[in-house]
Amino acid sequence: MSLQMKLVAITLDCPDPPALAAFYQQATGLEPHPKSDADFAALNGEHGLFIGFQRVDDYxxxxxxxxxxxxxxxxxxxxxxxxxxxxxxxxxxxxxxxxxxxxxxxxxxxxxxxxxxxxxxxx
The missing domain is CATH 3.10.180.10 (2,3-Dihydroxybiphenyl 1,2-Dioxygenase, domain 1)
Structure with missing residues (x-):
C-alpha cells in the first residue's frame, strides 16, 4: 500500500503573526483563518491549503x-x-x-x- 499525503499547510516563523498575515492577505486576497490569534495567524488558501504564521521569540x-x-x-x-x-x-x-x-x-x-x-x- 502506498502512502498518500496531501499538503494542507505551510507555516512560517515570524515575530508578529497578525502583522505578517496582514501582509500576505493584502498581497494574495486570501481570507483570514477563523482560529487566528496573537501567537498564530493563518490565511485560508486554495484547495484547502492554508498559510500559517507562528510567533517565534528571538526570530x-x-x-x-x-x-x-x-x-x-x-x-x-x-x-x-x-x-x-x-x-x-x-x-x-x-x-x-x-x-x-x-x-x-x-x-x-x-x-x-x-x-x-x-x-x-x-x-
Missing part, C-alpha cells in the same frame, strides 16, 4: 541569498498581469527586493516584511 530573518541564516523555505506565487506592476504593489505593501535576482525577467525574488524570500512569476 532571526533569513539572509538570502547567503546562508548565514538559511532561508528554510521559499514560496513561489504566480501573478496575473504585468510582473513589474505586481512587484511595485508588493513593495508598497512592505516587501523588500534583494539585489541578487537570479531569474532575469522571468521572475522576481522578493522578501516579506520579516525577511522570508519568495518569488513571483507571470501566470
Amino acid at each position: 532571526r530573518a533569513p539572509k538570502w541569498p547567503g546562508q548565514t541564516v538559511p532561508q528554510q523555505l521559499h514560496i513561489c506565487f504566480e501573478v496575473d498581469g504585468d510582473l513589474a506592476e505586481a512587484e511595485a504593489r508588493l513593495l508598497e505593501l512592505g516587501a523588500g527586493r534583494p539585489d541578487h535576482q537570479p531569474h532575469g525577467d522571468r521572475a522576481r525574488v522578493l522578501t516579506d516584511p520579516v525577511g522570508h524570500p519568495f518569488c513571483i512569476t507571470a501566470r
Whole structure:
C-alpha cells in the first residue's frame, strides 16, 4: 500500500503573526483563518491549503541569498498581469527586493516584511 499525503499547510516563523498575515492577505486576497490569534495567524488558501504564521521569540530573518541564516523555505506565487506592476504593489505593501535576482525577467525574488524570500512569476 502506498502512502498518500496531501499538503494542507505551510507555516512560517515570524515575530508578529497578525502583522505578517496582514501582509500576505493584502498581497494574495486570501481570507483570514477563523482560529487566528496573537501567537498564530493563518490565511485560508486554495484547495484547502492554508498559510500559517507562528510567533517565534528571538526570530532571526533569513539572509538570502547567503546562508548565514538559511532561508528554510521559499514560496513561489504566480501573478496575473504585468510582473513589474505586481512587484511595485508588493513593495508598497512592505516587501523588500534583494539585489541578487537570479531569474532575469522571468521572475522576481522578493522578501516579506520579516525577511522570508519568495518569488513571483507571470501566470
